[in-house]
Amino acid sequence: MSDTFTLDGREIPFEPGQTIIQAAQAAGAYIPHLCYHPEFAPHGSCKLCTVKVDGRQIASCTMRAAAGMTVESDTEELNAERRSLTQMLFVEGNHFCPSCEKSGDCQLQATAYHLGMMTPHYDHFFPNRPVDASHPDFLLDFNRCILCSLCVRASRDVDGKNVFALGGRGIKTHLLVDAESHQLADTDFASGDKAAEVCPVGVILPKRKGFAVPYGQRTFDTKPIADYVDVHLDSARQTPPAGGDAGDGRVCPPYSRNCATQDREGN
Numbered sequence: 714m715s716d717t718f719t720l721d722g723r724e725i726p727f728e729p730g731q732t733i734i735q736a737a738q739a740a741g742a743y744i745p746h747l748c749y750h751p752e753f754a755p756h757g758s759c760k761l762c763t764v765k766v767d768g769r770q771i772a773s774c775t776m777r778a779a780a781g782m783t784v785e786s787d788t789e790e791l792n793a794e795r796r797s798l799t800q801m802l803f804v805e806g807n808h809f810c811p812s813c814e815k816s817g818d819c820q821l822q823a824t825a826y827h828l829g830m831m832t833p834h835y836d837h838f839f840p841n842r843p844v845d846a847s848h849p850d851f852l853l854d855f856n857r858c859i860l861c862s863l864c865v866r867a868s869r870d871v872d873g874k875n876v877f878a879l880g881g882r883g884i885k886t887h888l889l890v891d892a893e894s895h896q897l898a899d900t901d902f903a904s905g906d907k908a909a910e911v912c913p914v915g916v917i918l919p920k921r922k923g924f925a926v927p928y929g930q931r932t933f934d935t936k937p938i939a940d941y942v943d944v945h946l947d948s949a950r951q952t953p954p955a956g957g958d959a960g961d962g963r964v965c966p967p968y969s970r971n972c973a974t975q976d977r978e979g980n
């Protein structure tokens with residue numbers, strides 16, 4: 714019999730090594746998240762998945778489950794903080810949902826609906842981010858990037874190509890294409906790449922397929938994001954939370970510079 718912890722009062726079983734979000738999702742419980750993906754090592758950057766563990770806030774995608782933990786997630790306080798984080802993401806980029814090809818399939822938009830976000834609240838930055846239409850089959854619209862690093866991880870860890878990277882620091886952090894020209898056409902990015910399918914928003918878009926599925930019939934038009942928890946997380950496909958151990962139950966994302974027990978290569 715597996716150990717359990719409680720999530721919002723519900724008993725959640727877990728396997729040794731599983732993170733809180735992995736165990737929750739395997740049990741059909743939704744914890745909002747954007748940079749977490751079951752097939753990749755956690756990145757721990759968006760903080761949408763923050764929960765309270767025994768009263769202390771921590772990202773549930775990088776915290777291993779432990780027997781007897783009391784975890785709170787669906788509370789007014791945590792959801793208000795998630796709403797603020799989501800609002801900041803909306804104003805930091807240029808997200809114009811009514812004209813976005815990803816509308817209805819976008820995890821940022823669906824998460825905002827889930828959290829009851831009614832307005833952006835903050836002033837828009839309106840950054841100037843030119844799109845990259847150089848590739849014959851894909852368009853890159855950097856305006857919608859939320860820096861989740863899923864394309865970076867997919868290209869690096871699955872495709873073995875390192876087409877993408879995050880560059881800059883703080884508010885200047887941005888998605889980079891790893892070519893001297895910074896153009897996607899000058900990389901070996903291809904339609905069969907895992908990186909071509911993981912973008913949770915509308916940055917990496919295939920050409921000649923726009924609006925093939927009408928608005929109103931898309932993924933999150935028919936069911937809210939919280940109802941996809943079982944589809945998102947087929948636990949057999951969950952990637953063990955690779956990376957170092959911070960020594961307090963947290964997983965250090967691979968390539969993290971801040972983990973005492975791993976080197977820069979994630980060992």
Ligand code: FES
Binds near residue numbers: 772773775
């Ligand atoms: Fe955990 Fe982004 S999903 S920090």
